[in-house]
Amino acid sequence: MQKIQRIRREHFKWLDDFPHWKVVVAGGINKKTISDIVLWKPEILIVGGAITGADNP
Known part of the structure; x- marks a missing residue:
């Protein structure tokens, strides 16, 4: 699976x-x-690692 480093306008x-x-x-x-x-x-954002891996979630 390719990891996207930056979401770009063309993705959406x-x-x-x-x-x-x-x-x-x-x-x-x-x-x-x-x-x-x-x-x-x-409508919905599902955030996981950005919160669970944060120093101060």
Whole structure:
């Protein structure tokens, strides 16, 4: 499995064609990726390692 270091606009661009879909994002959510992910207004974010591995969750 390829690990994505940075979420880019083109990862979610295809969602423009489906405005009635609800977006759920799981995995790869961290300090570096969250600002790009929230631009797509996901209904649900599933965050794991970014919290459980944090020094101060």
